[in-house]
Amino acid sequence: MVLSKACTYGILASLYMAREATRSKDYISIGRMSKELNISFHFLTKILQQLTSAGILISMKGPKGGVALKRKPEEISLVDIVVAIDGMGLFTECLLGLPGCGEEKPCPVHDDWANIRAKLFHTFRGKNLAETASRIDSMNLRLSSEFPMNI
Amino acid sequence: MVLSKACTYGILASLYMAREATRSKDYISIGRMSKELNISFHFLTKILQQLTSAGILISMKGPKGGVALKRKPEEISLVDIVVAIDGMGLFTECLLGLPGCGEEKPCPVHDDWANIRAKLFHTFRGKNLAETASRIDSMNLRLSSEFPMNI
DNA sequence: TGAAAATAAGATAAACGGGTCTCAAAATAA
DNA sequence: TTATTTTGAGACCCGTTTATCTTATTTTCA
Ligand code: SF4
Ligand code: SF4
Numbered sequence: 001m002v003l004s005k006a007c008t009y010g011i012l013a014s015l016y017m018a019r020e021a022t023r024s025k026d027y028i029s030i031g032r033m034s035k036e037l038n039i040s041f042h043f044l045t046k047i048l049q050q051l052t053s054a055g056i057l058i059s060m061k062g063p064k065g066g067v068a069l070k071r072k073p074e075e076i077s078l079v080d081i082v083v084a085i086d087g088m089g090l091f092t093e094c095l096l097g098l099p100g101c102g103e104e105k106p107c108p109v110h111d112d113w114a115n116i117r118a119k120l121f122h123t124f125r126g127k128n129l130a131e132t133a134s135r136i137d138s139m140n141l142r143l144s145s146e147f148p149m150n151i
Numbered sequence: 152m153v154l155s156k157a158c159t160y161g162i163l164a165s166l167y168m169a170r171e172a173t174r175s176k177d178y179i180s181i182g183r184m185s186k187e188l189n190i191s192f193h194f195l196t197k198i199l200q201q202l203t204s205a206g207i208l209i210s211m212k213g214p215k216g217g218v219a220l221k222r223k224p225e226e227i228s229l230v231d232i233v234v235a236i237d238g239m240g241l242f243t244e245c246l247l248g249l250p251g252c253g254e255e256k257p258c259p260v261h262d263d264w265a266n267i268r269a270k271l272f273h274t275f276r277g278k279n280l281a282e283t284a285s286r287i288d289s290m291n292l293r294l295s296s297e298f299p300m301n302i
Numbered sequence: 303t304g305a306a307a308a309t310a311a312g313a314t315a316a317a318c319g320g321g322t323c324t325c326a327a328a329a330t331a332a
Numbered sequence: 333t334t335a336t337t338t339t340g341a342g343a344c345c346c347g348t349t350t351a352t353c354t355t356a357t358t359t360t361c362a
Contacts, residue, residue, distance in 0.1 A: 002246060059308095062308055212328040213331095216330085
C-alpha cells in the first residue's frame with residue numbers, strides 16, 4: 001500500500017473536517033466522525049492525536065469539545081497530512097529499497113522512479129483540503145466506504 | 152513502501168540473473184546470489200520459489216543446479232516480477248484504501264492517482280530485464296547494498 | 303458541586319510482513 | 333550406491349501496523 005491505513009484515515013477525516021468547517025466553527029467530535037466514516041473510534045483518535053501534535057489540528061476536551069483544523073482548509077495541503085503521519089519516506093525512499101540511494105550510484109530504475117516520486121509529491125502538495133473537499137459535494141463523490149464495491 | 156521487500160529482492164535477483172544469462176547458460180545457485188546481493192538465503196529462496204511457480208524462472212536441484220530465467224531477458228519486464236510477487240494491487244488499488252474504487256463514485260483524488268498509477272505501470276512494463284541489466288554494467292551502477300550511504 | 307461528555311494516554315491483542323530454521327526431495331559425482 | 337549439493341516446503345519467530353480496551357483528565361452544564 002502506498003499510504004498507510006492510518007494515513008488514509010487521517011486524510012479522510014481531514015477532508016470531512018474541511019467540509020464541516022465551511023458550515024460552522026465548532027469542534028467536531030471524533031466519535032461522530034468515526035461513525036460517519038466507518039473508522040474505529042479509538043484508532044481514529046490516536047491518528048488525530050498525531051495530527052494535533054503536528055500542529056495541523058487543535059483539540060478540546062469535554063462536551064462541545066472535539067477536534068478542528070488549526071489553519072484554514074485552503075492553507076492545508078494533503079502533503080501536510082501525509083508527512084505528519086507517514087513521514088517523508090514515500091517522497092525520498094528508494095524504489096528498490098537500497099539504502100543510500102543517490103545520483104552518484106543510482107539503481108537502474110532511478111530516473112523513472114524519481115520522476116514519478118516527484119509527480120506524487122507535487123500532486124499531494126498541490127491539493128488543499130478546501131478545494132478537494134468541495135469537490136466531494138459538488139460532484140457527489142464519496143468519503144466513506146459504506147458503498148457497494150464495483151471493480 | 153511502494154514495493155514489498157520481497158518484491159525488490161525479486162527484482163534485484165532477476166537483474167542479476169539477466170546479467171549472468173548473457174555469459175553462460177548454466178543455472179545460478181541461490182546461495183551464490185544471496186551472498187553477492189546481501190540477501191538472506193532462505194528468504195531469497197522463498198521469493199524465487201514464487202517466481203518459479205509463476206513461470207518466470209526454472210529451477211534445478213542438486214549440484215550444478217540452481218535457478219534461471221525461463222524466457223529471454225528481453226522478454227521479461229519488471230512488471231512481470233512485481234505482479235508475480237506483490238500482485239496487481241499497486242496498479243489497481245485505491246490510493247485512499249476505499250474498497251471498490253471506480254469511475255462512478257471516485258474519491259476526490261481519483262484523477263491524479265489514476266494518472267500516476269498508470270505511469271507507474273507503464274514504466275515497469277516498459278523496462279525489460281536485458282536492457283535494465285545492461286545499464287548496470289555500462290553505467291557502472293549498483294545492484295547490492297554493500298556500499299556506503301549518501302543521501 | 304457533581305454528572306456527563308469528550309479527548310489523552312497507555313496497555314493489550316490480533317494480523318501481517320520480514321526473516322530464520324529444520325527437514326525433505328532431487329540431482330550430481332565420487 | 334552413497335555422500336554431497338542444491339532447491340522445496342513448511343513451521344516458527346519477531347517487530348510493526350492495525351485495532352481494541354481501559355483508565356485518566358479536562359470541560360461543560362445542570
Ligand atoms: S531509483 Fe534512485 S532513489 Fe530509488 S533505489 Fe534507485 S537509486 Fe535509489
Ligand atoms: S483515486 Fe480512484 S481508485 Fe484511488 S481511492 Fe480514489 S476512487 Fe478509488
